[in-house]
Amino acid sequence: MNRRDFLGTGMAAAAFAAEAPFSKRNVVLFVADDHSPDMGCYGNSVIRTPNMDRLAKEGTRFSHAFCTTASCSASRSVILTGLQNHANGHYGHQHSYHKFSSFDNIVSLPVYLHHAGYRTARCGKYHVAPEPVYQFSTVIKGVSRNPVQMADNCRAFIEQNSDKPFFLYFCTDDPHRSGDFADELPHRPNRFGNPAPGSRGYPGVTESTYDPREVRVPGFLPDTPAARAELAQYYQSISRIDQGVGRLMQILREAGKLDETLFIYISDHGIAMPNAKTTLYEGGMNSPCVIRNPYVAARGVVNDAMISWTDLAPTILDFAGALDRKTGTVKKEILDRIPANKSRIDPQTTPRVRPGEFHGRSFLSLAGQESAQGWDAVYASHTFHEIQMYYPMRVVRERRYKLIWNIAHPLPYPFASDLWAAPTWQAQYQQGLDTPYGPRTVRDYMYRPKFELFDLQNDPYERENLAADPKHAALLQEFKDKLRAFQKRTADPWIMKWDYE
Numbered sequence: 001m002n003r004r005d006f007l008g009t010g011m012a013a014a015a016f017a018a019e020a021p022f023s024k025r026n027v028v029l030f031v032a033d034d035h036s037p038d039m040g041c042y043g044n045s046v047i048r049t050p051n052m053d054r055l056a057k058e059g060t061r062f063s064h065a066f067c068t069t070a071s072c073s074a075s076r077s078v079i080l081t082g083l084q085n086h087a088n089g090h091y092g093h094q095h096s097y098h099k100f101s102s103f104d105n106i107v108s109l110p111v112y113l114h115h116a117g118y119r120t121a122r123c124g125k126y127h128v129a130p131e132p133v134y135q136f137s138t139v140i141k142g143v144s145r146n147p148v149q150m151a152d153n154c155r156a157f158i159e160q161n162s163d164k165p166f167f168l169y170f171c172t173d174d175p176h177r178s179g180d181f182a183d184e185l186p187h188r189p190n191r192f193g194n195p196a197p198g199s200r201g202y203p204g205v206t207e208s209t210y211d212p213r214e215v216r217v218p219g220f221l222p223d224t225p226a227a228r229a230e231l232a233q234y235y236q237s238i239s240r241i242d243q244g245v246g247r248l249m250q251i252l253r254e255a256g257k258l259d260e261t262l263f264i265y266i267s268d269h270g271i272a273m274p275n276a277k278t279t280l281y282e283g284g285m286n287s288p289c290v291i292r293n294p295y296v297a298a299r300g301v302v303n304d305a306m307i308s309w310t311d312l313a314p315t316i317l318d319f320a321g322a323l324d325r326k327t328g329t330v331k332k333e334i335l336d337r338i339p340a341n342k343s344r345i346d347p348q349t350t351p352r353v354r355p356g357e358f359h360g361r362s363f364l365s366l367a368g369q370e371s372a373q374g375w376d377a378v379y380a381s382h383t384f385h386e387i388q389m390y391y392p393m394r395v396v397r398e399r400r401y402k403l404i405w406n407i408a409h410p411l412p413y414p415f416a417s418d419l420w421a422a423p424t425w426q427a428q429y430q431q432g433l434d435t436p437y438g439p440r441t442v443r444d445y446m447y448r449p450k451f452e453l454f455d456l457q458n459d460p461y462e463r464e465n466l467a468a469d470p471k472h473a474a475l476l477q478e479f480k481d482k483l484r485a486f487q488k489r490t491a492d493p494w495i496m497k498w499d500y501e
Contacts, residue, residue, distance in 0.1 A: 019321075020295050022117070024260035027167045027316050028248065031079065032241050033072065033125060033176040034277055035267035036218070037065075037288040039238065046214055047235045051246035052290065055265060057300045059292030060367045064306045066397065069382040070269035070277050070284030072176075073100060073127045075309060079268070080108045080134055080169075082313030082358030084381045086492045092384025094129045100384065101129035107338060107355045109313045110136045112330055113167045115337040116322040121157050123150050124171035136169065144173040145193045147244020148204035151251055159255045165320070172244060175237035177272045177418040191422075192233040194240075204247075208239035219461040220275040220283040220438045226427040227273075234271060259294040262319045266290075266312070274425045274445060275438050278385045278416050280395045280404055281462050285380060291367055293319070298368035305375035306399070310360030318362035330356035359490050379486045383494075389414035392494050396482045402462075403479035404452040407497050413446050439463040451476065 039049040041056035042063075067075050069085055077083075077090030081102070085091055089103035102108075110120040114137060121138035124147075128134045140157060142150035147170075154168060178193040195201040212228035215235060221227050245265065252258040267287045270276040276283030289307065317323040317330060324331050335356050366372050380395035391414050392407040419425060428435045433443035439461040451467040453476055466472040487495040 020260070022321060023163050023165055025165045025320055026257055026261040027113075027165075027319060028252070028261055028263045029079075029167070029169050029312070029316065030245065030248070030263070030265045031076070031125075031169070031171045032238075032265075032267040032288075033171070033173055034269065034272040035175055035238060035241070035288060036270040036276065036283065037286060038216075038235070038271070039242075039288065041290065042288060044216055046210070046216055048208055048239050049242040051242045051249065052265060052288075055245060055249070055263065055292055056290045059263070059290055059299065060296075060301045060303050060369075062289040062291075062307055062363075062366075063302055063304050065266070065287050065289035066285045066306070066308045066378045066380065067267075067269040067287050068285075068308050068310060068378075068380045070279060071382060071385040072125075072268055073098075074382070074384070075268040076128050076171075077102055078309045079266075079312050080110070080128065081106055082109070082310050082360045083353065084310060084359050084379070084490050084492070086381045086383060086494060087353055087359065087490055090128060092389070093386055094127055098384075098387045100387075102133050103353070104130065104133065105353060105355075106133050108134045109316060110134065110167060110169065111338065112313075112317060112322060112334060113320060116317075116320055116334050117164055118320065119157070119160070119162060119164050119166040120169075121154070121166065122169040122171070123154055125173055126171070143202070144171065145240070146202040146205060147172050147174070147241055148247045149202070151244055151247040152204070154248065155251050155255075158251055158257060165260075167316070167320075170244075170248065172241055174241045175234050175271075177422075191230070191418075192237045194233055194236045202240070205240055205243055208236060210235045218283065220281060221273055221424065222428055222436060222438050224424065224427055226423040230273070230422065230424050261294065262316070263292040264289070264312070264316070266309070272416075272418060273422060274415070274419050275440075277419060278382075278389070280380050280382055280393050282456070282460065285395075285397070293364070293367040296368040301368055301370060303366050303370055303372070305363060305366050305372045306378050306397075307363050307366075307375065308360060308378040308380075310358060311363050312360070314358045314360055314362040315364050318364040323362060325362075328358065328361050332356075353491075377482075379483075379490075381490075381492065385414075385416050389416065392497075394483055394487060394492070394494065396479055396486060397456075400455060400457045401475065401479065402454045402456055403467075403476070403483060404454075405480075405483055406448045406450055406452065407494060409448055409450045413448055451480075453479065 040053040073094040074085040081088045092100040120136045122136040123140035124144040142153045210232040212232040215231040217223040270284045377398045383392045394405045428437045452465050453467040454462045
């Protein structure tokens with residue numbers, strides 16, 4: 001955990017202009033699914049996101065926010081624990097035969113907040129296990145492709161007359177690629193969950209469609225008709241999320257709670273496309289993060305600190321007054337309220353994890369600031385997506401350079417079932433292994449070297465691997481040492497792979 005770093009973050013800075021009364025420290029954590037930083041406030045003038053843009057104008061937008069694993073369940077486990085998934089045990093997907101879940105001894109954000117005196121609720125996508133580890137007091141139902149309906153269903157919880165503050169974990173399925181939603185719509189939606197022509201659509205949502213010729217194709221994707229068509233559908237689903245953001249903020253405002261609520265908008269990771277989701281290339285790691293802290297006077301700020309999803313839980317606990325700012329750990333009086341659990345404290349189970357500690361640190365004090373010292377590196381750890389997709393990667397990413405260690409590099413890179421079928425991928429794959437796909441070829445995407453070292457300042461789309469260049473041998477060794485130190489610091493079981501096999 002990063003206690004030393006935490007001590008140097010400027011905790012005395014005015015994250016709270018004044019300490020808010022306990023009853024007025026509500027938190028909304030809004031988590032989209034597979035959303036890259038594609039919105040107006042992040043510079044995309046084509047996509048229509050007025051409510052997200054308003055949130056940024058009233059708060060702080062982080063330009064360098066990163067997930068630690070671009071896989072849904074694994075990333076959500078990090079968001080809710082502040083621990084890398086190699087330490088919390090949630091190595092991949094929770095649902096169906098994938099069967100991954102966190103260790104029983106893990107304590108998560110909603111449990112900490114419950115014992116800190118909060119009302120806790122979740123609405124929408126859950127996708128983590130076991131339930132006692134990720135326990136919320138209230139479960140609010142709603143079609144997770146309809147964030148407007150979800151917000152309306154949360155109204156009673158928000159308006160509840162209580163002297164306790166609330167934590168609302170609000171998670172959409174958009175803009176994740178669609179499954180079978182035939183039970184929700186009279187006609188099957190397209191691959192991004194958008195209503196089929198002639199269907200009744202999603203009640204309360206006004207669909208916003210896009211011309212494929214006008215979308216912006218990011219440099220990590222091929223500029224092809226298939227990619228443009230899929231991006232237009234992706235944009236449409238993001239505009240649906242935006243309406244959910246707007247409705248939720250409206251409900252908070254009408255309840256008199258907006259200016260008593262920390263509102264955080266993020267995504268679990270980047271867009272559901274090869275070169276992004278399931279990878280630790282920039283398209284997978286770089287994610288949106290916009291926060292509105294009502295107790296910070298500065299608004300419309302862009303902050304360039306490098307933050308990761310291990311930092312979210314301690315940040316929220318800091319706002320809630322549940323974090324010891326001297327140590328960066330959960331306050332002892334709150335830990336003492338958590339019922340004893342033998343598996344949680346048994347040193348023979350997972351001694352690497354101690355309740356109340358995190359691999360991240362609070363960035364609450366950065367709200368309203370444009371930059372901060374000591375926030376210049378993030379680390380990432382990915383092991384699985386679906387159960388068939390074993391491909392562990394570890395990453396250190398700094399301002400200029402980034403190192404990816406492909407631990408299982410002799411294996412071909414495995415595909416998520418939805419990404420393999422993506423028209424954008426298939427259009428290139430069917431032409432042969434030497435066909436370009438974004439910054440690399442189909443072959444290079446599928447067959448990767450042991451180490452990938454990139455100069456992001458001069459090569460933002462990670463085209464040129466410097467790891468084999470003798471001129472960068474010293475830099476490569478420096479980053480290997482940093483990566484190994486990170487693994488040791490976070491008790492990563494895969495550290496043995498430096499010497500074993």
